[in-house]
Amino acid sequence: MIDKTTAIIEFLRECPTIKANPVFFNFGEVEDGTYQANIQSDEVLLNLHFIDGSVLKRYTLFLDSFKSVSYIPVVNGKSDENLEGFSEVQEVIDWINDKSNKQEFPDFGDDFVIEDMKTLTDRPALVGVNTQQNPPMAVYRISIQIDYVDLTKRIWC
Amino acid sequence: MPMNINTGVRAARKTLITVAEWTVPPTDVFILQTVAPDDWASKYNTYYTKVGGAYEKVSGGSAPEWTPNTYYTKTEVTTHREILGARTEDSSIEFNPDVETSQDILGKVYTDVNKTEPQQDFDPFYILGGSALAEYLSDAALENRLDAYSGAFTLYIIEAYKGNTGNGFKCVKHVNCSIIPTSLGGDAYVSMPIEVHFSNDITVGTVDSLNSNFVFTPAG
Numbered sequence: 560m561i562d563k564t565t566a567i568i569e570f571l572r573e574c575p576t577i578k579a580n581p582v583f584f585n586f587g588e589v590e591d592g593t594y595q596a597n598i599q600s601d602e603v604l605l606n607l608h609f610i611d612g613s614v615l616k617r618y619t620l621f622l623d624s625f626k627s628v629s630y631i632p633v634v635n636g637k638s639d640e641n642l643e644g645f646s647e648v649q650e651v652i653d654w655i656n657d658k659s660n661k662q663e664f665p666d667f668g669d670d671f672v673i674e675d676m677k678t679l680t681d682r683p684a685l686v687g688v689n690t691q692q693n694p695p696m697a698v699y700r701i702s703i704q705i706d707y708v709d710l711t712k713r714i715w716c
Numbered sequence: 717m718p719m720n721i722n723t724g725v726r727a728a729r730k731t732l733i734t735v736a737e738w739t740v741p742p743t744d745v746f747i748l749q750t751v752a753p754d755d756w757a758s759k760y761n762t763y764y765t766k767v768g769g770a771y772e773k774v775s776g777g778s779a780p781e782w783t784p785n786t787y788y789t790k791t792e793v794t795t796h797r798e799i800l801g802a803r804t805e806d807s808s809i810e811f812n813p814d815v816e817t818s819q820d821i822l823g824k825v826y827t828d829v830n831k832t833e834p835q836q837d838f839d840p841f842y843i844l845g846g847s848a849l850a851e852y853l854s855d856a857a858l859e860n861r862l863d864a865y866s867g868a869f870t871l872y873i874i875e876a877y878k879g880n881t882g883n884g885f886k887c888v889k890h891v892n893c894s895i896i897p898t899s900l901g902g903d904a905y906v907s908m909p910i911e912v913h914f915s916n917d918i919t920v921g922t923v924d925s926l927n928s929n930f931v932f933t934p935a936g
Contacts, residue, residue, distance in 0.1 A: 610729050610730060610806065713730065714926050715799045715927060716927050
């Protein structure tokens, strides 16, 4: 059976914006440009049973993007480091939603059918700035939700 | 036929299975081959390749080198079977008995059941990729071809909680049944709720397996 977390991370690594940067899972170095995937164990929250034995489940994963912070103001429409960082994370959101529209999903294996994949916000969520670091580090969060049908409990095959 | 569940344990809903069977004009089905078939060297010219969107027979004087996921077999399909209830949360067979009661002068009540009209509704019945039934019924409904679904189905009700793989599972077969699409649409996903009307033209028997290739054997 394919591990779903591994499948999602492998899938995300295809994203051009992420590809060149380190991706950590749950723990990792907090540096400019790194990404960290954090799982949320909420598969039981959506556990919709169908009469053929299949079950609709939900998998949620947070992808945190770390961007160094600049204190230089935006002047005359010129973008600064903060705007560039934000835009880069926005590209990841757009890439995920574009893939979903094309029904190109992570590979969960033959026993699972992905019905929907989406980001829970249209814009990156700024969840905090670590001012203890030098340079200070902003954390942008992308929440990715995947609804899939688990076919393993069917007796009709 | 004995039940196969432990005493006091409820039968899982998935063990009551309704399967629809219908026939269509012969349709070619191409199946991609993942491993080299035994007859590749001698029968290579009975296989197909996909060129653009079309399937073409393998040609040439000798068998080309085998490549996985490249060649197809062709099968002519006329009969389809499909389990009903994928993505449906709740569905029951309603027997719809026509009951007549009378009371004598002593106050006793007499009940007569004149007939039953078994029916099972599936709502939602989503249009799912790969569902031959959804494809067939949505075409029939939109083109108003009533004869495509009126009396056009054989239905099997399989009680998978009775029997086993070796001896078969209890099955009741109804012929000349109707599956009626009642609407088409919905919100986020396209749904086509259906009414399944059983004919009561019944043959009792068993099926040897729990998949679309089962063999139905009438009870002796």
